[in-house]
Amino acid sequence: MQLYQKNELKIYNSLSGKKEVFKPINEGYVGMYVCGPTVYSNVHLGNVRTFMSFDMIYRYLKHLGYKVRYVRNITDAGHLENDADEGEDRIAKKARLEQLEPMEVVQRYTVDFHNILNKFNFLPPSIEPTATGHIIEQIEIIKDIINNGFAYEVNGSVYFDVLKFNESDHYGELSGRKIEDLIHNTRETAGQTDKKNPQDFALWKKAEPQHIMRWPSPWSDGFPGWHLECTAMSTKYLGEHFDIHGGGMDLKFPHHECEIAQNKAAKGTSPVNYWMHANMLTLNGKKMAKSTGNNILPNEIFSGDNNILSKAFSPTVARFFILQAHYRSILDFSNDALLASEKGFNRLMEAISFLDQLPTGDQSDLNVQEWIDSCYQAMNDDFNTPILIAQLFEAVRHINLIKEGKEQITAEDLKLFKERINAFTFDILGLQDIAETGDDQSDKLSGVVDLLINLRAEARANKDFATSDKIRDELAALGVQLKDGKDGTTFTVN
Template structure:
């Protein structure tokens, strides 16, 4: 059935009906990591959110080209036009080639994405692989009068651009306000204006990563790579551009300016941004000493949380908050989420053993529609999960013989859970992925019941206690014995 999907657009600051430029094709570009260190949880939250969006659009039948870049050059310290390249600095400290640093952390990033069960993007281009494309864009901006060269470096002229276009259209601030709030930085004397930013930077002799260009040996500015790669793989204009909310004020604002200066169009129809992470109400940051890496979260090797949590539980925890909401890590929230995840996956594990009855006492189709309504409301995963908890309640009731469903609704319930738990949320039960497990447990319960029938209570108790130790609880009632995950 056709779904009316609404997406919050940072550009217009409202939810808009999603209408692709060239349906059923959808182009989506997400700013990827700068690979000079281990991927942090803020990155993970962003990429899990866009994995959800990628999965849902694909489920709706769209042919999505998902492009997520890897920044392996040009990203300077402080996100400015001065200072050392982050990758080069790490390479010097480690006495390695920059590309060794890039390889190590790119591999590590992809491994973490796989652990979180993120689908790989359609294309994963690198900045160093698109130097030619970046140089060509700079040439166009110079020809169009929106850039200027000074001693081997090329800068974007923001005030000249703003005379005919709205430079602050994404961040919602006017030029005067931006100028008043911009501090003077090193290298400012070369620039015509305080807000001007580098498109191409002349390399100092000690700079490790540099390339020849019409303006001399240098390297591209950080903002340029995304304009070049999104343009190459998705065209003058595409559907969705995403990233973290922290990219709005400068990086994405400058991307829009570059693309408009080159081809006269805002590159994306919908700008989508994820919110930040906090720990016990405080912003997560290295300077506050409250940040930790994915591996430290999985192992519990951190001083913030009481214990470690599995990757799927962490994914579930992240999806329990809307992608535009702040996500707060804390012991109570994590423990509550862990219980919820176990409850959902235990119910999912019961699906294979559900038996239909002639009557029907529940409208599964209405529940399925509520799941779609949740996702159609700007990918509202928390509301979807609430509906899936209702589906879990129905599964448990049918399993316990307290609710009757006919064959059609049993199948619809299975379809609902497989669609939204597996395909859309991207969850999997890390401990009970074997679909035969419910049959094995039902057989064990049957053996225990036979032992009880033979008054062999010692064996009956041993089975019950043994299952308890490995995480499964038996519950005896008038309707019979049921099992659940502890």
């Protein structure tokens, strides 16, 4: 018997606005699609949080014994600025600014995306399709939508007719929006484009003469609409009707709303049973934004080369921090929060490392099966990783009591206890033991540099500026830059 047959998993479905018992279309099999990155810049931490949420979900589904086909796409064309139907392609714009071929931009940032996710210990998806690799499929879907009367062509571009679709269905069912409100909010833009109505969205855009990325179609040389790409790739690999579609909260409208409408208009069926959305990440209580400088990239966390954190943090500590919040909760990223997570992570790893040395007795004061059940209850309740982590710290408490001789555990229970702690910590949460991966070298370096910073502070207090400057200069020669501030001295490694 597989674990999924003994565990009733509940998932919060954005479509119904409530938790529902998960029942896959085909027993034992799960099809899951997650909207991947548009590869025109380094992947930012907010994106990482979304992909980490679905990596954890993928891991848990596999742990339960499901055979999962996980599809996560790469958007390498068609995503215009401001998520709109007008303007410049994000990748083409980057290529123009950096004087590169668009596919050089795609390659550079796809490699960066994979490198960052590898550092965070992500499992690769089953399939990672690209938008440019599925132009034919997108053209065929557009033909179906036109033939069914829900799209129109004008001047070489094709638009989805939202009002026509809404006559027989409900455009806005996922986001809870009403077509009347959408009309009211967009009326002032009417007449500025070829669209019949401002609410309509592009399925195919005729390329302007300067537009580099273009493909032939029955309507014009052009490029597909951003929303259409995910409809084509998800249904090609998972079928017209599949189990789970995920992404960031910001994609619920219009991107995912448009996906539902396109699928219904082309195939007559709603594509997905369970829509899942991960919430946003803030930085020091404010929205992350490059324009304001309130932003940090993953590599800046790992190197410590930033003005936000007091030190470098390993990828697995950052992963632990992110998973301490529920995937549907807003999470605030800060130096204090990461420091606290690092302490907690080290406590957990220290306890796990001691499992092999625990003495065994004639009885168990800890009900191991009850503890295991509580861990599954947490994960079965819409993947509640904060509760699971709380249960892991309950295990740490018992490990320390057994270690101190204040509790006992039998050899049989200890074997089961160790097996499940490792499964929940490493297989499901995807954490890594720093001591085993070698990442503890950064912690050792931090300790040595902190010692030198303290010695330098003593020298300065004693007005021994020659020694103070020598420490600073020799560290700089080794690539360690000291930064003196009102809250003390921090360092970065170049």
